[in-house]
Amino acid sequence: MGVFSRDEALKMAEEKGLDLIEIDPKANPPVAKITDFGQFKYEQRKKERKQKTEKLNETKTIWISLKIGRHDLEYKKAQIEKFLTKKKKVKIEITLKGREKAHFDLASQLLENLIKDLANKGKIDESPKKQGNKIFALINPL
Numbered sequence: 001m002g003v004f005s006r007d008e009a010l011k012m013a014e015e016k017g018l019d020l021i022e023i024d025p026k027a028n029p030p031v032a033k034i035t036d037f038g039q040f041k042y043e044q045r046k047k048e049r050k051q052k053t054e055k056l057n058e059t060k061t062i063w064i065s066l067k068i069g070r071h072d073l074e075y076k077k078a079q080i081e082k083f084l085t086k087k088k089k090v091k092i093e094i095t096l097k098g099r100e101k102a103h104f105d106l107a108s109q110l111l112e113n114l115i116k117d118l119a120n121k122g123k124i125d126e127s128p129k130k131q132g133n134k135i136f137a138l139i140n141p142l
Helices: 008-017 037-056 072-083 098-117
Strands: 019-023 031-035 059-063 089-096 120-131 134-141
Touching: 008 019, 008 031, 008 059, 019 037, 019 072, 031 037, 072 089, 072 098, 072 134, 089 098, 098 120, 098 134
Parallel strands: 059 089
Antiparallel strands: 019 031, 089 134, 120 134
16 A cells, blocks of 8 residues: 555554554564555464364385385385374385286385384384275374
8 A cells, every 4th residue: 555654554444443453563664554454464373274184194215116126215214214203194106017017026025024114213004005006104293
């Protein structure tokens, strides 16, 4: 709307039956908004709740192949541990391709060994499950 003195802005807010809310006091000149204060507080609380739930429900996904090498597996394990220490859920997923689909038992064994290695960092939320050509597990931080 423009730059107004404090008194003019208060008078404009009173005429509209609304409140004058200071948005950024450090700006030069300070930024204010004419709005209903109750509605403003409600929207702020709603935004804060949404941000909290987004951070809490964040799940990181790690994809592993059945043919993964030892060093690559150690690297993935380190990544998972890093996510668990940051209090993030981790979904470990192994995708079986082509003839690998016949070796579901090897994939589940690989996943179970990985989960055993991570037992001190997290607990299993969902035990290994098969879904089509994938096997996955969900691990929560301790």
